[in-house]
Structures are given as C-alpha cells and as structure tokens.
Amino acid sequence: MTDENDKSALITEIRKRIKYLTETEEIPIEEKIEIARRALEKMGSEEQEEAVVQ
Amino acid sequence: MSTVQHTSSPEQEALELIGTLAAAPEKTAVLQEFLTERLKALDTNLKDASVDQLRKVLNEFPSGEPDSPVAASTGAVEACSVKGVELDPRIQVVLDKSRSPIIQAVLDKYFTSVDASHSDRIGWELRDGAVAKDAVREIDALNRELHRETLLPTDYAASLAEGYETAAGARTGEVVLGVSGSQKMDHWDMKSHLAEQNMSLPTRYDSIVSLNLSLLLRGEHPLEGGKKELRDARGVLAAYGTGLYAYDHVDSRSWARLRLSALGSPN
Numbered sequence: 001m002t003d004e005n006d007k008s009a010l011i012t013e014i015r016k017r018i019k020y021l022t023e024t025e026e027i028p029i030e031e032k033i034e035i036a037r038r039a040l041e042k043m044g045s046e047e048q049e050e051a052v053v054q
Numbered sequence: 055m056s057t058v059q060h061t062s063s064p065e066q067e068a069l070e071l072i073g074t075l076a077a078a079p080e081k082t083a084v085l086q087e088f089l090t091e092r093l094k095a096l097d098t099n100l101k102d103a104s105v106d107q108l109r110k111v112l113n114e115f116p117s118g119e120p121d122s123p124v125a126a127s128t129g130a131v132e133a134c135s136v137k138g139v140e141l142d143p144r145i146q147v148v149l150d151k152s153r154s155p156i157i158q159a160v161l162d163k164y165f166t167s168v169d170a171s172h173s174d175r176i177g178w179e180l181r182d183g184a185v186a187k188d189a190v191r192e193i194d195a196l197n198r199e200l201h202r203e204t205l206l207p208t209d210y211a212a213s214l215a216e217g218y219e220t221a222a223g224a225r226t227g228e229v230v231l232g233v234s235g236s237q238k239m240d241h242w243d244m245k246s247h248l249a250e251q252n253m254s255l256p257t258r259y260d261s262i263v264s265l266n267l268s269l270l271l272r273g274e275h276p277l278e279g280g281k282k283e284l285r286d287a288r289g290v291l292a293a294y295g296t297g298l299y300a301y302d303h304v305d306s307r308s309w310a311r312l313r314l315s316a317l318g319s320p321n
Contacts, residue, residue: 003105010108011100017115018093027116029085035114036092042110043099 160192 021032100108164184 007105007108010105010112014100014108014112014115015097017112018097021115022090022093029082029089033085033089033092035116036089036096039111039114040092040096042114043096043103043107 164188164192 021027021035027035096111100111103111164181166181
C-alpha cells in the first residue's frame with residue numbers, strides 16, 4: 001500500500017471513529033472530551049515541532 | 055500546513071471547563087459543544103497530518119465495532135466454568151493442539167473450526183445451538199477427573215499468538231486481546247515474552263496481551279500487580295476497540311467495561 005493510500009484509509013477510519021464517538025451514549029461526555037483532547041494533542045505536538053524547524 | 059491553535063494546553067482547558075461547569079444545569083450541552091469544536095478542529099487538520107500522526111490519532115479512538123478481535127485460549131474457556139461465566143459468543147477460542155485428545159473431542163462437540171490455514175493452532179467458534187457454558191462444564195469435569203496440569207512448552211507463546219491472530223481475524227494494526235485462563239500465565243505481553251527468547255511475533259500486529267481471566271473477573275486490573283510488561287503495553291491496548299481504549303486511563307471503570315464487553319456477564 002502506498003503512503004497516500006495508507007493515509008487516505010487512516011483518515012477514513014478516523015472519521016468513522018469520530019462519528020462513533022459523537023453518537024455513542026456508552027461513553028460519558030467527559031471521557032469523550034479526554035479522547036478528543038489526546039487525539040488533538042497527537043496532531044498538535046508534531047506540528048509545533050515542525051513550526052520550530054521552519 | 056494548517057496548525058491547531060491553542061491558547062493554553064488542551065488538557066488545562068478541558069479540566070478547567072469541566073470543573074467550572076460541574077454544577078451547571080446546562081453542563082452537558084456546553085460540554086457537547088466543546089467536544090464538537092475539538093473534533094471539528096481535529097477533522098480539519100487530518101489531511102495535513104503525516105501517516106505517523108494519523109496512526110497515533112486513530113489509536114486514541116475506540117472503534118465501536120461489535121466484532122472486536124478477542125481470542126481466548128481453551129484455558130480461558132475452562133476457567134469460565136469455574137467462575138460461572140458464559141463466554142461471549144464474539145470471542146474466538148483458540149485450541150491448543152497439544153491438549154489431551156479427550157478434551158479435544160469435547161471441544162469438537164461444541165466448537166467448529168473456523169480457520170486452520172496458516173496456523174498450528176485452530177480458531178474455533180460455537181456450533182449452532184451449542185452453549186459454551188455446557189462445554190466448559192464438561193471440560194472442567196474432565197480436567198478434574200484427569201487432574202491435568204497444563205504445562206507451557208517453550209514455543210507456547212508464539213503458537214498461541216499465531217492462533218489468536220487466526221481465530222480473531224485480526225487486521226493490520228489491530229491488537230488482539232488474548233484471554234487466558236491459566237493460573238501460570240498471570241498476565242504478560244507476548245511480545246516481550248518472545249523477545250526474551252530471541253523470538254518475534256509471527257503476526258501482523260504489534261503485540262498481544264494475554265490477561266488472566268480470573269483477575270478480570272475479580273475486577274482487578276493487572277497493573278496493581280506491578281507488571282512492567284503490561285504497563286508498557288498500555289499504548290498498544292489503547293489501539294484496540296470498544297472496551298479497551300479506556301485502558302490508558304488505568305482505572306477500575308476501564309476494566310469493568312473490558313469485562314462486560316469482552317467476557318460477557320456472570321451467570
């Protein structure tokens with residue numbers, strides 16, 4: 001699988017999971033926020049590092 | 055590349071907001087809005103993220119899929135009888151071929167092979183109309199009669215790992231939770247265990263964590279036992295589906311959810 005295909009598949013799966021997280025009633029809202037926070041952190045940390053490099 | 059904007063750390067923001075709104079009647083609605091904003095920000099940035107970043111992000115989310123790849127050894131099936139628990143039908147059972155032919159015959163009566171193509175272990179699922187509870191009672195009775203002492207051969211972990219993969223039908227990047235009933239296998243990370251033997255996982259995924267059924271049923275999470283290999287496996291487990299994502303939080307609620315989602319309910 002190429003990098004682009006891999007990326008596309010990952011984005012699709014993440015969006016599927018975001019949808020699940022949004023809709024499910026099995027997970028408390030506080031826990032959902034914590035999941036979102038950690039996910040966002042994973043995105044933010046590397047970008048901040050890149051910003052420093054740039 | 056777009057960037058995620060933070061005025062303070064996301065953790066601080068979330069904690070402050072939750073704390074401030076704890077007693078407010080409109081708490082849920084406000085928190086929901088906060089969550090929605092977070093998820094929107096995340097979604098907007100996905101296309102600019104690297105594959106590595108995306109993998110990390112994915113691992114934070116529960117899959118929500120009902121067919122989570124959980125595999126149990128026949129030892130776990132047997133342990134169910136002792137604990138009075140009916141195995142969740144979604145759990146695939148891995149048969150250890152070195153087992154007694156008598157026990158194999160009983161297993162064959164209740165379970166059917168689902169795939170033996172690339173493993174010396176066989177994934178099994180319940181035959182139509184069969185009840186796992188009846189199977190484990192019969193096996194347990196046999197075990198008592200035979201006074202069997204299960205020994206783990208040196209290649210046990212590798213073979214079981216392969217069997218788990220086969221039985222659970224794991225996909226690339228997924229982690230299989232192996233549920234064990236063995237009293238000897240307290241709980242351990244197979245990857246680490248194999249590394250000690252200069253072996254590697256014969257599987258596509260990163261790791262298999264085997265947990266002792268008894269610990270789970272008692273509601274005790276193995277971290278209390280201080281097992282380093284399992285602490286190291288936290289991130290791996292977080293990649294798993296419903297019930298395990300919360301492992302990263304390491305609290306009793308996580309394990310309660312794991313028990314309910316993976317093992318069914320006590321009779």
